[in-house]
Amino acid sequence: MGGWGFVAAAYGIVWGVIVVYLFTLKRRYNQAAAECDQLGPSEAAAGDEKK
């Protein structure tokens, strides 16, 4: 493998892993947001918003 081969491997792995992590994080975020919406606002938060 030539110099560019090692460079391609490093850049490919790094950005590939970061993209996979980002998608996983987005999924965790969406799941948590959906669960929060499903449970609705807490009584304290609802009280605050009415004020």
Place this chain on the structure above:
Amino acid sequence: MTKQRQSAKKRRGILGGLALTAILFSLYWSLVIAPPDAYQGEVQRIMYLHLPSILIAYLSYFLVFIGSGLYLWKREKRDDILAYAAAELGVLFTALTIVEGSIWGRPTWGVWWTWDARLTLTAILLLIYVGYLMLRSLIEDENRAAVAAAVLGIIGFLDIPLIHMSVYWWRTLHQPPSILRPDKLPWENVHPSMLTALTISFVAFLLLYFYLLSLRYRVGEMRQEIKALRLERGI
């Protein structure tokens, strides 16, 4: 969704857009504009990933250190959420640093890995924070897990000065720092075209890091909200 949440989401969107622009710009600069190194050739371009990755990992562990210290002192959940989020990102960037270093080491040193002081201490750093994440999931009592993890988060941070100084204290294969060295300024040691590529890459990683951290922090916050809501509703 409250107005505060909406504006935080909007700010996060702007940060994500800026990070993406900076990443594309840094890729162009690192792979097209920056010249190959006189000795290492094209392989040196891996340094535009390697150096920003480890600096971001250090920043992350610094935030773990601060968050853990504040949590042990004040017992405020937001500090623990910050430490947990930063630890997860620290592990990601440390693992990437080791992989990049290994790919660079094969053509430059002739080996994928060697038990050099700096490499070994970096591997230990990774193991400490993998242990931190395991502690969080293995101890059932959330408050006990947070306290134990905070103590480990603070102790683990002590490895960073050791990593930085290892190239001075021991005879190592790893070269001394090119940027963060006490005797020379960065531009006295690195060619301006390479220093520019490195700076752009660092800014791109920094923006990406804060985008990921804000997203991960929000996940931690929402988990707490879910827990509180379930408790409130007796679920």
